[in-house]
Amino acid sequence: MSGPDAAPPLALSGVRYQYAGTSAWALDGIDLSVAAGHILGVVGPNDAGKSTLSLVASGLAPLAIGGRLEGSAALGGRETRELAAHEAAQRCGILFQNPSTQLSGTAHTVWEELAFGPRNVGLGLADIVERVEGSLAALRIESLASRDPARLSGGQAQLVALASVLALRPACLVLDEPTSQLDPEGTRLVGEAIRRLAGDLGSAVLVTEHKTALLARVADEAIVLQAGAVVARGPVREVLEDQALIELGVDPPPAVRLRRALRAGGVDARTEQRALDALAALDALATLDAPEAAG
């Protein structure tokens, strides 16, 4: 299912969504699409609709939580409203902020935890073993296989939750502020895992984050959400360099802030250039003048 004409793993068109029992549109006209092996970052202030977007993209809204969906939300070409929740789960996985509520709480080992999803859909034992081992290897957490899921660090628990979702082999993954409750080490682990998802596994990934520096490192493109609508989109570097970002309630990455501070700092041109060059060397984020690296 991977020819150039195949439907993208995730495509939203004219999407509007209303939570059950409310009259306001939490999402008001969203168009986006994520291709296999690509990572789309979503930024925006709180209450802009980032979590809602995650729920709609994964199909959980409306399939698991109800509400009213208008427009087209398609996973691999199939509209989410025509799917059952368990079918959507196998097309698009989702990872939330809080590791502990996502773990089933019934597994004694990480291995069993990863088997939870495949067991639910009734796969044969051989397939289950393959899926579990595959997910462990994909995220490089084989060493955690026999650990108790309830006794892991935050970062490890998030990786286990991610691996459990991967075990259903979805083509698309939605990560909703996955590092928000993690310490710096945990954030680093998850950041690396995200890169591997797109790179090694060819997943289409949608990540919502406050940590714009993380997105700068892993995402290909980004959109800015405000009041349920997309107000900016483009290659991640362009979006994160946008002057309007701060007004929109988003904190640009430190490199962008530093660049601006240097340019506005009243430093002589030569020192400024020297500083900008050193900064560019330190950070993966290229300047707007530099040629775009492929990918």
Next chain:
Amino acid sequence: MRGWTGPLVVLAIVVATAAVTKIGRAMRPFVLATIPLIASILLVNTFFYPGAEDVLLRVGPFAATGTGLTEALQASLRVVAFALSVAVFSLTTPTDDLLVDLERRGVGRRGVFVIGSAIRTIPRMAERAGEIVEAQRARGLDTEGSALRRIRGILPLAGPMILGAVTDVEERTVALEARAFSAPARRTVIRPIPDSPAQRAVRWAAGLGAATLVALGIAGLVRLP
């Protein structure tokens, strides 16, 4: 007067099982749990058994009777026998095996999940309760003062607990759906529980035997101890 044989037979079986499975020590809490009940049974029956005449000793206006004491001991023995049989069942049956088996026999995955996760929920809820208590104490809620002051703390302590539990359930439900929990297929068993013809035979025999005895007892043909 219901006799000694019933409870004594049960206790003999319990002791034999405990010896073989080496759970003797673990049964202590179950035994200890029966003490309050037994104490009250002994007290009430020994002193207040209606119609008993064979007085053993008098304490103030109260008289301890032999009949009462016998009845008390028999009743106590039943309580202990019952408690220890529960203990044997619970200590020799791993919960997970029980749940796997229940599911295999048709108890839905939801029922099994609720039971299985409830056990895990307890330490999590306890931890959460601890966090709530700390947060409210840091706001001046007095948990070390008089009982009256502590009662005022019920809402600030129970409120977040309940609200948190509800939110927790909502989040978990959504997370389960994301793991295809509601798929219609039969869930694959990954840990089959070994069974044998001998075990099956014992199960059938025990079940049939018990049913027969009860039927005979109701029909008046056998006096059940």
Next chain:
Amino acid sequence: MSVRIDLDGVAFTYPDGTEALAGVDLAIVPGERVAIVGQNGSGKSTLVRHVNGLLRPTRGRVLLDGADTAGRHVAELARTVGLVFQNPDRQLFAGTARAEVAFGPRNLGRRSADLATAVDRALAAVGLDGAASANPYDLGFSRRKLLALASILAMDTPVVILDEPTTGQDAGGVARVQSIVADLAAAGRTVVAISHDLRFVAETFERVVVMRAGRIVLDGSPADVFAAPNWEILASTYLEPPLVARLGHALGLRPTATEAALVDALRSGGEPAAAIRPTGFDPPVPSD
């Protein structure tokens, strides 16, 4: 108007045997702004819980203005030390934001007009004065966090401790927390914060304490702590020095930790730094 906090050789072991603090000496003078950083499990949360008495040291003493906290109820210490926890949902229980904020000061004995003033001021400080009658759970997560902060601000404690005040906050929320810290400091109150956000720490606090495995391994100003001689120690705690510090080092400048200071250093000639004074007073702990 604040108090001095002293931790003298404080060690703490949990009932299950985990040693969370291995002997900590820390002195915080009145009105200081201190950030505590380190990985989860390094003892940060355990440490701050000793200041308001939620935990009692297994060894050592905790003193507030020279007076031992031993034997004093948490409810009494709460007059002096306010502690805002990371998860607001572990404390919110009232029907309105106003009632929620009033809980703390009421426990401390404030009533009627005095109480109302404290509540209104606190709500205004966090920008929730317009939502005073709202149900806390109708507010989004980041506003609930600000509400929890308001509920401690209303208690007017000389010391305010914040546990991860910026997680889950967007740029506006972080800016709000920064201005609250600045206002508290301007009023002479001591502010202690636990945070993973090193940029927030560098910009908002005058002192950073780095913890690892129950001990303090670095203690100084952000510029000094994040300076190159300490990078190895920071790496041993899995902390990455902020970009500003790395850039300053690459340019050979004196240690700086904020953008403004860096630009300042560049403007004043960009000369190579004088010998950088290392501030870690413990030799690097061998990695486990």
